[in-house]
Amino acid sequence: MTEQDLEGLNPEQREAVLHTEGPLLVLAGAGSGKTRVLTTRIAWLIGSLGIAPEGILAVTFTNKAAGEMRERVEKMCGDAAAGVWLATFHSICVRILRRDISHLGYARGFSIYDEADSLGVVKEALRRHDIDPKAEDPRRLRWRIDQWKNAGVLPHQAEASAGDFEERRAAALYATYQKLLAEAGALDFNDLLLLTVQLFERFPDVLGWYRRRFQYVMVDEYQDTNRVQYRLIHQLASEHRNLCVVGDPDQSIYAWRGADIRNILDFERDYPDATVVKLERNYRSTSPILEGASGVVAHNVARRARGLYTEREGGAPIRLFEAQDDREEAQFVVREIVSAVREQGRRYGDFAIFYRTNAQSRVFEEQLLEYDVPYVVVGGVRFYDRAEVKDALAYLRLLRQPADSAALRRIVNKPARGIGKTTVEAAEREAESQGVPLLEGLKRFADSEAGARVAPKVARFVELLERLTREIGSASPSEAIARVLDQTGYLVDLEREGGPEAEARLENLRELVAAAQDFERANAEIRDEERSLLDLFLDQVALVSDLDEYDRRDEVVSLMTAHSAKGLEYPVVYLSGMEEGVFPHAGALRDDAGLEEERRLCYVGMTRAMEKLTISFAQQRLRFGSRTFGMPSRFLDEIPPAVVERVRPRFSHVPPPARTRSAPPGERAYDYSYAQESHAEGIVAPGLRVRHPRLGNGVIVKVLGNGPSQKIDVRFEHAGLKRLVLRFANLELG
DNA sequence: TCTGTAGGCGTTTTT
DNA sequence: CGCCTACAGA
Numbered sequence: 008m009t010e011q012d013l014e015g016l017n018p019e020q021r022e023a024v025l026h027t028e029g030p031l032l033v034l035a036g037a038g039s040g041k042t043r044v045l046t047t048r049i050a051w052l053i054g055s056l057g058i059a060p061e062g063i064l065a066v067t068f069t070n071k072a073a074g075e076m077r078e079r080v081e082k083m084c085g086d087a088a089a090g091v092w093l094a095t096f097h098s099i100c101v102r103i104l105r106r107d108i109s110h111l112g113y114a115r116g117f118s119i120y121d122e123a124d125s126l127g128v129v130k131e132a133l134r135r136h137d138i139d140p141k142a143e144d145p146r147r148l149r150w151r152i153d154q155w156k157n158a159g160v161l162p163h164q165a166e167a168s169a170g171d172f173e174e175r176r177a178a179a180l181y182a183t184y185q186k187l188l189a190e191a192g193a194l195d196f197n198d199l200l201l202l203t204v205q206l207f208e209r210f211p212d213v214l215g216w217y218r219r220r221f222q223y224v225m226v227d228e229y230q231d232t233n234r235v236q237y238r239l240i241h242q243l244a245s246e247h248r249n250l251c252v253v254g255d256p257d258q259s260i261y262a263w264r265g266a267d268i269r270n271i272l273d274f275e276r277d278y279p280d281a282t283v284v285k286l287e288r289n290y291r292s293t294s295p296i297l298e299g300a301s302g303v304v305a306h307n308v309a310r311r312a313r314g315l316y317t318e319r320e321g322g323a324p325i326r327l328f329e330a331q332d333d334r335e336e337a338q339f340v341v342r343e344i345v346s347a348v349r350e351q352g353r354r355y356g357d358f359a360i361f362y363r364t365n366a367q368s369r370v371f372e373e374q375l376l377e378y379d380v381p382y383v384v385v386g387g388v389r390f391y392d393r394a395e396v397k398d399a400l401a402y403l404r405l406l407r408q409p410a411d412s413a414a415l416r417r418i419v420n421k422p423a424r425g426i427g428k429t430t431v432e433a434a435e436r437e438a439e440s441q442g443v444p445l446l447e448g449l450k451r452f453a454d455s456e457a458g459a460r461v462a463p464k465v466a467r468f469v470e471l472l473e474r475l476t477r478e479i480g481s482a483s484p485s486e487a488i489a490r491v492l493d494q495t496g497y498l499v500d501l502e503r504e505g506g507p508e509a510e511a512r513l514e515n516l517r518e519l520v521a522a523a524q525d526f527e528r529a530n531a532e533i534r535d536e537e538r539s540l541l542d543l544f545l546d547q548v549a550l551v552s553d554l555d556e557y558d559r560r561d562e563v564v565s566l567m568t569a570h571s572a573k574g575l576e577y578p579v580v581y582l583s584g585m586e587e588g589v590f591p592h593a594g595a596l597r598d599d600a601g602l603e604e605e606r607r608l609c610y611v612g613m614t615r616a617m618e619k620l621t622i623s624f625a626q627q628r629l630r631f632g633s634r635t636f637g638m639p640s641r642f643l644d645e646i647p648p649a650v651v652e653r654v655r656p657r658f659s660h661v662p663p664p665a666r667t668r669s670a671p672p673g674e675r676a677y678d679y680s681y682a683q684e685s686h687a688e689g690i691v692a693p694g695l696r697v698r699h700p701r702l703g704n705g706v707i708v709k710v711l712g713n714g715p716s717q718k719i720d721v722r723f724e725h726a727g728l729k730r731l732v733l734r735f736a737n738l739e740l741g
Numbered sequence: 742t743c744t745g746t747a748g749g750c751g752t753t754t755t756t
Numbered sequence: 757c758g759c760c761t762a763c764a765g766a
Contacts (some may be wrong), residue, residue: 097756122755196756231756264755364753369757386755420742427742535747554755569753592753608754631751632757 012047012083016040023251023284024048027223029058030278032271033253035616036315037300038291038576040653045225048251049091052223057468060090062222067095068231070551072574076227092221097550100199103206103217105538105546111202116542118404119549121392122411125149125188125195131412132183135439145177151183156197157206157233157265167394190444192410200235207242218246229254229274229576230546233265236248241277256311257304260570260608261673262600287315289614291576293322295650296620300613302647307603316724323650325613327620327643333370333584334630339656340581340623341374344564347579355381356562359577361569361612362629363590367583368566375564385567391548394517395501395512402491403545405446406476413436419449422500425464427715433458471495473505484544485523492516522548569612580616582609585624586637586732597696621654622646697738 013021015086023033037043049065052058066610067073073094092099101119109115120128128146129152155165162182162701169175188195194202207214224244224397226232229252232240244250252274259268275281289297297317304310330336346352360371375382390396398421401414408414420426423616437455438448452458453465475494479487492498498516526544533543545583565577569590584590592604613620622643627636698704 070756096754198756260754261756264752366752368759425742429742550756568754589753594753604754629757635753 009083012050016043016047017288019284019286019288020044020047023253023286024051026251026282026284027052028249028275030248030281031251032229032274032281032283033251033286034283034287034313035253035255036289036473037255037258037287037611039286039315040074040288040290041255041286042076042079043228044286045227045251045253046079046083049076049080049088049223051092053087053091056086056223060087060559061092062220063091063092063229064099064221064223065093065225066099066240067093067227069574070095070098072227073098095550096239097196097199098546100203100239101546101550103203104194104199107206107210107213108202110213111193111206113189113202114192114408116192116408118191118408118411119189120191120193120195120413120545121549122149122196123392123397124193127416128184128187128191128195129180131435132180132214134435135183135187136163136180138176138180142192143180148177148180151177152184153197154265155181156195156201157235159201159235159238161201161205162664165656170459175284187412190410191352192408192414192444193413197235200239204235204238204242207239212241213222215246218243222247224251226250226252228258230256230259230268231261231266232270232272234267234270235265237267237270239272248278257307257313257607257723258573258611260573260604260611262604265593282494285313287313289315290319291316291617292317292614293319293618294614295322295324298611299325299620299646299650300610302607302650303613303642303645304610308599309603310670312422315363317525323619323652325646325653326619327655328621328623328656329639330623330625331627333367333625336583336623336625337374340371340583340621341378341657343581343621344579345378351731353579354562355564356732357578359565359567359572359575359615360582360583361615362565362584363569363592363608364708365568367589371566371583375555375566379440381563383686386552386571389552390515390518390522391551393401393512394513395497395515398497399488399491399516399519400548401494402475402544403479403487403541406472406479406491407542407545409472410444415445415449419468421426422496424468426461430458430461430465433436445518456554479541481539482541483523483527484541485520485527486525487541488516488520503694572615576615576617578617579619580612580621582612582620582622583624584628585622585643586628587640588637589628589638590633591642606642606645609640636684 008161009694013024016024017040017365020040020043023031024047027048033044035044045065049063053060053064065076067076067100069518077088077091079094080091080093094102100406104113104117105115108117126145126149133140133143133145133148141571155161162169162178162185165178165181169490185572188198207217221243224247226240231254240250240252252271254271256268256271259266262268275283290294292300294317297315301315305312328336328339330339331452344353344355348355362368362371367382372382372384391400398418399415404411405414405418414430417433430449434445434449434452436448437443437452438445441448441451443451449465450469451461458465471494475491477496482490497641498513501513501516522545526547527540530540530543533540569582591602591608595601595605599707613622622645624639625637627634629635696704696706
């Protein structure tokens with residue numbers, strides 16, 4: 008920590024750094040240097056005020072953000088940074104629970120369930136209630152349970168407040184789901200937070216230890232916290248009250264995941280003595296970019312007006328490109344990147360392509376491959392989500408926690424060893440009736456008369472598990488993985504299979520071993536007498552996303568969703584797919600709140616750009632394998648015309664796009680009169696809610712054909728399933 | 742029990 | 757379009 012670190016700050020930033028005592032709310036606009044404020048603040052506490060690093064807690068949402076902050080703090084105050092608790096909500100909770108969860112009656116060796124595991128538990132809960140998965144969509148139920156958990160509602164509370172039959176049933180399933188998790192010695196993602204809060208509520212002594220310890224608490228991206236996180240933070244900070252939260256209401260994009268804007272409003276209510284600092288100077292974007300983005304978000308009604316201004320006057324206007332279809336859109340972007348690299352000395356790492364949904368990455372990938380442009384898709388399918396990687400990890404989980412039934416179900420017949428579906432179902436019934444974990448149920452079934460046929464196979468499997476348990480007892484993570492893959496015959500099986508697909512899977516497994524070795528190197532000095540390095544490795548892989556590992560120092564073009572883009576910045580940004588129904592997404596248009604969140608998301612995407620921002624949309628696009636027609640996003644109308652310029656491909660060998668729906672772009676610099684018409688006919692896609700003047704409300708289930716004779720199937724709430732000719736149906740968005 | 746295939750269904754966004 | 761599930765046949 009040097010004087011320079013402080014002097015480089017503007018007055019507001021400095022105030023936020025120096026105001027260390029008492030509650031502080033920092034409203035930090037996009038690109039206003041909030042990470043810098045947070046890291047300097049930590050360095051100031053340690054370096055100048057002499058606070059013990061162990062007394063500081065800093066919470067972020069992504070491991071990446073935590074890692075970046077740690078790096079910067081280290082630069083300012085060296086090794087002392089290691090003592091700071093600087094991590095994501097989830098990893099902090101894991102740390103606390105691994106220490107103290109036994110108070111709640113859980114074993115400390117609990118497994119952490121990912122989404123797929125937890126969906127499996129939901130399905131099992133449905134089976135136990137004899138409910139057909141068709142009658143109650145497991146995914147929807149899971150979502151519902153998540154919502155309850157985000158709000159901090161426990162099963163008995165959900166049951167108590169349930170109104171109709173359906174809700175009572177869902178609440179009962181929630182209770183069963185929780186019971187199954189407990190039996191499996193497992194916690195889902197939300198449990199990590201929820202159980203920590205419960206632990207603190209029910210055991211004030213435990214909380215006392217932590218709240219005395221953390222003299223200073225800081226929270227990044229505060230606008231994205233949910234109610235449980237809110238409670239957690241306030242539990243921890245209420246002793247010393249030195250709580251600093253940093254957020255931007257305009258960048259709140261996780262309401263769908265339970266983020267609650269009340270958390271910002273309540274902050275001022277709960278801490279009437281709070282100091283509020285506003286960071287409104289943007290250091291990132293040029294003025295047209297910032298003006299354009301601000302123009303969009305200013306259309307939100309439920310918003311406190313605020314001013315954000317840039318230091319970077321001038322700069323190129325925002326460019327707008329209309330493509331005939333998604334392929335042309337992608338080709339345009341990729342050709343631009345190629346020529347900017349060739350002719351303007353840009354680097355691939357300067358570019359990012361954003362889209363609303365992961366599925367949209369595909370067209371871009373095709374074009375990038377076509378033009379030999381190196382790229383990375385950030386997010387999407389995680390490395391640790393690949394089937395073979397999950398299999399290997401499931402073995403490890405099962406060995407550490409034999410009750411982990413999701414892990415068992417996953418690998419019980421991988422590679423094939425003759426323990427199939429029928430056997431597992433029988434084991435499940437056994438486990439249910441005896442109230443024992445699935446593995447125990449499997450053993451008991453094998454011992455019974457009915458299970459005589461599979462008994463030898465089960466015995467061999469059990470023996471394998473016992474042997475592995477012995478062998479990996481003190482093994483390092485990479486050794487443990489290697490042994491599992493070897494002893495189970497998994498590797499031999501893949502090698503025998505051969506072919507490019509098997510080869511790719513083998514490669515992924517080699518990568519997994521390498522990742523484990525990296526982990527060992529990075530944590531070589533850690534000595535935790537309670538938990539082995541393998542346990543710590545399993546925790547880490549459960550909690551990291553690809554985004555965390557993503558490193559832009561690789562010189563490649565980055566592709567990601569607008570959500571993933573938050574917190575990042577690029578010299579040149581392409582924001583694609585700006586069509587009604589895509590962005591804003593059709594599924595988010597249910598209510599004003601949904602639309603406003605889409606608008607903030609658009610704002611987030613736009614404000615990632617430092618120098619150049621190009622926005623594009625396509626007249627038609629392939630969705631679900633069929634062609635759909637789109638209208639320009641309403642957000643385009645909201646960008647102040649003065650900062651926008653329409654562009655055409657400037658590549659001579661590209662034939663000019665045939666225009667069918669609108670005048671040639673050159674003739675209208677900025678004109679979306681047709682975008683003002685009803686949005687209902689713009690894009691039709693399954694899942695979209697519509698209203699028919701006579702038939703009432705319904706949901707589109709299928710789109711047939713295209714053009715003027717395009718028909719749709721709509722399931723109406725009262726009138727049932729109807730097939731309508733779109734052009735004559737006179738539908739409104741419902 | 743395993744393998745192949747036909748049909749159905751889905752996409753928001755993610756720690 | 758591509759993934760997953762259900763089902764039929766060996």
